[in-house]
Amino acid sequence: MATTIRTVCAHDCPDMCSLLVRVENGRVVRISGDPDQPFTAGFACSKVNRDGELVHSPERLKTPLRRVGVKGEGRFAPISWNAALEEIAARWRAIIAESGPLAILGYAYSAHQGLMNRGLVNGLFHALGTSRLQAGTVCDTCCEEAWNATVGPIGGADPEAVVDADLVIAWGADLMATNVHFWAKLEAVRKKGVQLVVIDPRRSRTARGADWHLPIRIGTDAALALCIMHILVRDDLADRAYLAQQTLGFERVEREVLPRFTPDRVAGITGLSVADIERLAALYGKARTPFIRLGEGMTRLAQGGQALRAVALLPGVTGAYGRPGGGAMLMTAASCELDYNVVRKPSGPASTRLVNHLRLGEALLEMSDPPLRAIFIAANNPAVTCPEAGKVRRGLMRDDLFTVVHDPFLSVTARYADIVLPATTYLETEDLYRAYGAYYMQYGQRAVEPQGEAWSNVRVAQALAARLGVTDPVFGQSQAEILAAMMKGARGPSAAVAAQDLPAAGPVRIAPEGGQQFRTPSGKLEFYSAALEGQGLPPMPDWQPDPEETRDAARWPLRLLTAPGYFQSHTAFSGVPFLRRREGAPFCVLHPDDARARGLADGQSVRLFNDRAEVGLKVRVSDEVQPGVVLVPGQRPDDEAVSGTVNMLCSDRYTDIGEGATYQSTYLDVKAW
Structure with a gap:
């Protein structure tokens, strides 16, 4: 007996694929993308294609x-x-x-x-009435609260509108790892000559496939965004009419913040050249519908909220939020308005x-x-x-x-x-889903x-x-x-x-009509946030060196960069041996200069350590990362590694906004195991 079931991928991914699952004699034999879902477009990622193995894994728990x-x-x-x-x-x-x-x-x-x-x-x-989990701080409360203070609790630009963009920037987002269906949309846009710029500390797969990669220093995104604003104002590329009608507080930012973010100074902060900063600002300022895909990773550090605010404000300077194809997108889930309290807060x-x-x-x-x-x-x-x-x-x-x-x-x-x-896997349950990287x-x-x-x-x-x-x-x-x-x-x-x-409707598009709406207290894009000021936080975007990071950097020579793995993004996929083999043993990536200084060779077992812990991983030597950075992809269980797991090294310090996690504010060293 064979049948095909239409369902939805329930993994923590923005795309929310519609899937067609082939079932024979009670077993999942094939998973494929649903061609009737316009965004996910008939294909599933290499991880989800293997979810039948997850369901039928011999490692599954059988009883309580x-x-x-x-x-x-x-x-x-x-x-x-x-x-x-x-x-x-x-x-x-x-x-x-x-x-x-x-x-x-x-x-x-x-x-x-x-x-x-x-x-x-x-x-x-x-x-x-028990103690209550303040959930999400390990992932997204920093970027969400910063977005809400800037744009409001509403989704950003429609990713399907990227077909109307004339410039696309992936800012801190490795699309091939975390948003592969948006990458597929981009491929069609780029055939028309639209450039893709990637701003990311590492040369990820997305960066390697882009037209231009800017390897920014970790934690300096706000400085770069404010410098772009500085140049837009200097070169008369700001949309003054849009700023006057749709934004709040830009004149104060222009007067009190932007003069400090000159190209010469920001080149020293970000590690980028003055020429590249000027080129990026000119590209952005001359584009009519530039689309920024924001990643959450750049907010998982001490000043992550300021970084998100500064970048999310850029489309307001040029009026891009007001044009289809332009603007910025972090997440879309806030625009799916249901009565969630039915299940979350029944009493x-x-x-x-x-x-x-x-x-x-x-x-x-x-x-x-x-x-x-x-x-x-x-x-x-x-x-x-x-x-x-x-x-x-x-x-x-x-x-x-x-x-x-x-x-x-x-x-x-x-x-x-x-x-x-x-517990069941999602293929053994029924449920209602909302995407957070598309409007479905x-x-x-x-x-x-x-x-x-x-x-x-x-x-x-x-x-x-x-x-x-x-x-x-x-x-x-x-x-x-x-x-x-x-x-x-x-x-x-x-x-x-x-x-x-709904159960028979398939994917339902729920994109809002018209241009970007703002649900801040003022109803406008807020360069100046009285709500943040009321919390004792800076009301305007800024960048300052973080004293604790400065202190740790003086003691430890390397800074940690974490990112999703391509086949083992997190431990939800640990139950598939094929994917574990594809990803390989848990590893870190070290620049050749840093490996040479420590006498380390590719494939060697190494120990990553600081005051909190030490963990053992394999090392890959590559100029994918900059000197002074150690990259650890994915979150992997101990028994796959030489020893331990990477988050043992990370503190539970809060971000500046949203009390989020500061994984990327971790400093350490690496030596032979």
Whole structure:
């Protein structure tokens, strides 16, 4: 018996591919792109093409497990679902009775992008009034908050409008790794003579395929953007009418900030030549519809918010936001307006104690009154992905911390659990999805039945709610009923399709009409943000050397650059041996000058170290990176590496805006293992 199911890729990727899944006798035999999805255009990436192997991997967890060994050792014995759920509910009830709900933390994140499977677990803990995860700080809160303060909580330029662009800049975005379908759109545009410029500290695959690569120093993007503004003003390339009508505060930036960002000074800051800076500014200023694709990576450092603000403001100087094909895009999800509170906040207190995602280790080790006594983790692997990963593991080692992990595999984090629950992959679930790198939403059908005894996040949340006496309607409804409730509150283009029609509708385009809208307090593009000023933050974009980075750079000779791997972007793909082999053993990239100075040869085992930790990787010697930089692609589990995982080296310091992670503000050295 063979059939083809249309569904949606649920991995944490901006493209949100519509997929056609060929199923024979209950097994996924082929995955291909859906030709009826205009943006993802009938192809899937090399990772998702292998997701059938993820579903049917012999490494999948088959049953619930209870720990029988030491935490972290990974020794478990099978138990039944009923026994597991009863034990979890009993332990939580006892903890709440003794210490109150704040002693429990629910933690579900982005390994499943379905709005129900991602949202309902956290909705359960919202209803229980437990300590609440301030999610996303490891990824995107810095860039999102900076975007919101500048443009507002709304999506950016439509990536499909790039066909009307006359210049494209990938600023801190490796499109081939993280936005491959946008790259495909670009190929058609470039055949018409449109240039692609890549601004990135490394010569990524995207940079190698571009017309021009500018290897900027890490953390200096704001200085370059402000220098471009300086030149646009100097050369009378600013659109004064647009600035007057659609922006707020440019005259103050022009008067108080831009004079300091001359080409000579910024060349010294960024490592770029004056000639290249002048050339870039002239290209941008003379383009009528320049399109900037912003990457999140350039915001994962101490002054990441300032960097995002400065670059996102550039299209306002030339009026590009007002023309189809022009503007900037960070993400699009804010323009998909549904009633998310149905699943995320069904009941419970409006506010409670917060745990910052990136400071999970600190919370587990230091939080008091009450201390955290239980944690439930789903759709994430914090023992690998969080900064200060060593601190996270020390917290998870606590004998008095009752830990439950819901995962398809025995992840690094799951090895610290008291109870492990087998989770479905997205191909074993149904859900509603929204893209965050394109303007589409789509309902994804289940392709195959859950493997073994795997349960979805939705099923687990509803089963625990029943045992804990949580009676909000969402915990007793079918997914069709939950979908109807979410869609009842839909606004804008998202409301164009009725809930009952969504499962069969395929990809639904939800792009807003007209030019870029601004949802800031002023309703304009804000060069001057009173909202930031009210938080004690600089209201205008700027660049200053960061004192802590300056101090660390004086002590440690190398700066860390992290980026997604092409075949192992994160541990969600660790369960596919083919992809592990394609990526190779976890490695770092070192410039030939730095390798020579340390007597290191390509392929050698090396140790990366600073005051926080040391990890062991293989080294690749390449001028892909600049001298003084060590690149580590992907987040990989310990047992694939020589030793440890890269985020052990990174601090849990906050960014300037949004309390985000500062991975790229890490300094270290490398020596032979």
